[in-house]
Amino acid sequence: MKTSRSGRLVDMTYYLLERPRTLVSLSYFSDRYDSAKSSISEDLTILKKTFEERGIGLLETISGAAGGARFTPYMLREEADEFISSMTNAIDDDTRVLPGGYVYLSDLLGDPRMLNHIGRLIATQYLREPIDAVMTAATKGVPVAQAVANELNVPFVIVRDDTKVTEGPTMSVNYVTGQSQRLEKLELSRRSLPMGSRVLIVDDFMKAGGTIRGMASLVKEFEGQVVGTAVVAEGYAESRVIDKYTSLVRVDANQENGGVTVAPGNYATEIYIGNEPIGLRNV
Amino acid sequence: MKTSRSGRLVDMTYYLLERPRTLVSLSYFSDRYDSAKSSISEDLTILKKTFEERGIGLLETISGAAGGARFTPYMLREEADEFISSMTNAIDDDTRVLPGGYVYLSDLLGDPRMLNHIGRLIATQYLREPIDAVMTAATKGVPVAQAVANELNVPFVIVRDDTKVTEGPTMSVNYVTGQSQRLEKLELSRRSLPMGSRVLIVDDFMKAGGTIRGMASLVKEFEGQVVGTAVVAEGYAESRVIDKYTSLVRVDANQENGGVTVAPGNYATEIYIGNEPIGLRNV
Numbered sequence: 001m002k003t004s005r006s007g008r009l010v011d012m013t014y015y016l017l018e019r020p021r022t023l024v025s026l027s028y029f030s031d032r033y034d035s036a037k038s039s040i041s042e043d044l045t046i047l048k049k050t051f052e053e054r055g056i057g058l059l060e061t062i063s064g065a066a067g068g069a070r071f072t073p074y075m076l077r078e079e080a081d082e083f084i085s086s087m088t089n090a091i092d093d094d095t096r097v098l099p100g101g102y103v104y105l106s107d108l109l110g111d112p113r114m115l116n117h118i119g120r121l122i123a124t125q126y127l128r129e130p131i132d133a134v135m136t137a138a139t140k141g142v143p144v145a146q147a148v149a150n151e152l153n154v155p156f157v158i159v160r161d162d163t164k165v166t167e168g169p170t171m172s173v174n175y176v177t178g179q180s181q182r183l184e185k186l187e188l189s190r191r192s193l194p195m196g197s198r199v200l201i202v203d204d205f206m207k208a209g210g211t212i213r214g215m216a217s218l219v220k221e222f223e224g225q226v227v228g229t230a231v232v233a234e235g236y237a238e239s240r241v242i243d244k245y246t247s248l249v250r251v252d253a254n255q256e257n258g259g260v261t262v263a264p265g266n267y268a269t270e271i272y273i274g275n276e277p278i279g280l281r282n283v
Numbered sequence: 284m285k286t287s288r289s290g291r292l293v294d295m296t297y298y299l300l301e302r303p304r305t306l307v308s309l310s311y312f313s314d315r316y317d318s319a320k321s322s323i324s325e326d327l328t329i330l331k332k333t334f335e336e337r338g339i340g341l342l343e344t345i346s347g348a349a350g351g352a353r354f355t356p357y358m359l360r361e362e363a364d365e366f367i368s369s370m371t372n373a374i375d376d377d378t379r380v381l382p383g384g385y386v387y388l389s390d391l392l393g394d395p396r397m398l399n400h401i402g403r404l405i406a407t408q409y410l411r412e413p414i415d416a417v418m419t420a421a422t423k424g425v426p427v428a429q430a431v432a433n434e435l436n437v438p439f440v441i442v443r444d445d446t447k448v449t450e451g452p453t454m455s456v457n458y459v460t461g462q463s464q465r466l467e468k469l470e471l472s473r474r475s476l477p478m479g480s481r482v483l484i485v486d487d488f489m490k491a492g493g494t495i496r497g498m499a500s501l502v503k504e505f506e507g508q509v510v511g512t513a514v515v516a517e518g519y520a521e522s523r524v525i526d527k528y529t530s531l532v533r534v535d536a537n538q539e540n541g542g543v544t545v546a547p548g549n550y551a552t553e554i555y556i557g558n559e560p561i562g563l564r565n566v
Contacts (some may be wrong), residue, residue: 009289010333013296018399050293102449106475110440112433116301139441142425150395157393158422166385192389 003033016071020153025068074124077272091262101253119147122230125271127279132197141203157192178208186214197224206231209242246270286316299354303436308351357407360555374545384536402430405513408554410562415480424486440475461491469497480507489514492525529553
């Protein structure tokens, strides 16, 4: 049954939002709505314009018989700043400081709306970069990895520091923690990551960066390539063992007076030129 | 600037999909698009019809000056069966069987599209039920909890069996594992779950159900109520220590011949009447 333009616009929006970074052919939509490809093309022009105006994402359309549309979500700088400001406000609360200089963030990393924003913001940096998988360390990095992977529409893999969980054959590396210089082990199921993958490393929190360096050497064991590193919060560290990363916020717990200091991370300079994602240029 | 009907339909779809189970007022949309409330009402009628026809979800509209719209995602039985069939096909692979009768499922639980389907299907059972939080056990349950929480638009909380991770003050319970009858401990950060919450318990895998029973007693310590229990896969168990649960698939590893047997779980009878979610009746 032929679907009206109104019905098509609603369903196409739903359909494309559900499948980021996937090319959907004109023929598919044409069959789905029993409508001419020329009508579908007009629909896509409307979607593209609205997605752009509202800062929802990039809709690339490929014209011609073999054409189609691919939706890549992003977040404009303005929305990112607003989101980060709401996040720093939420974190700026001295009751979050735990013994040992830790800051309680689990409520934020257990809030789906917050995580969707985190995922969309981090994915914005890799708007035009092919990524095969997102990697993180158990347990607290998992929600962040899932949120980012959801926007990139790629699998996420979970690196562990214990062998309790049965995962089949694993590959493992030893690494030195950044600050306390302890020797630790990280391992990943052989089956979970194809050799030679392009990997984005994410985590909830980074101090000196030891765990992230450990994950990077694990990627190397899988003969893969680290495309980038992003963390939700970076903490205070006298020195870091990794040099390039993106952070959304900076959080320091002051152990002397039990207070917390929070500020935006480096995301603005890493992800944006003006209000636009760096990757949006030269489209 | 006044937004055209086409632009409104696209953006309203996006806006509502991003905020499941949230009442958005007519006034908000009217301001956002600089359009009359009567036009917004007509838009909502189009969205409602398309959401229903395409099995996207329920759009409840409240008319009048204080009116608005609330979107609740669901999955129809037909789509659920198709999804579960693709899932059982993916699991039906003898190379997944690991020593000890475990079945490797981490690739499926690290696939965002698969997780979104799992989340939407499990949430469908609680279409009209108020839920305050989703609870799971670290680490493998986390992606499932996040996916379900995302559809329900509520926080998820992660119960742990170790104290390594700093979470601040915790509440803990001891429980007896279902099969090996070992005594274990589960704990949850005090701060992460308000007392008296209505909790949906989810997990990736259940055998006898010991961990789930442990989580249920933790909910009790928080003076809360278990609204339901859902697992992605149930394994073989001679007897179970919990009586009511929803499962998406049944997976048995045959340790003698190293094969795997997989079948649909009990979701069909727990969630549906005919093609429709049970909760959709008597709207």
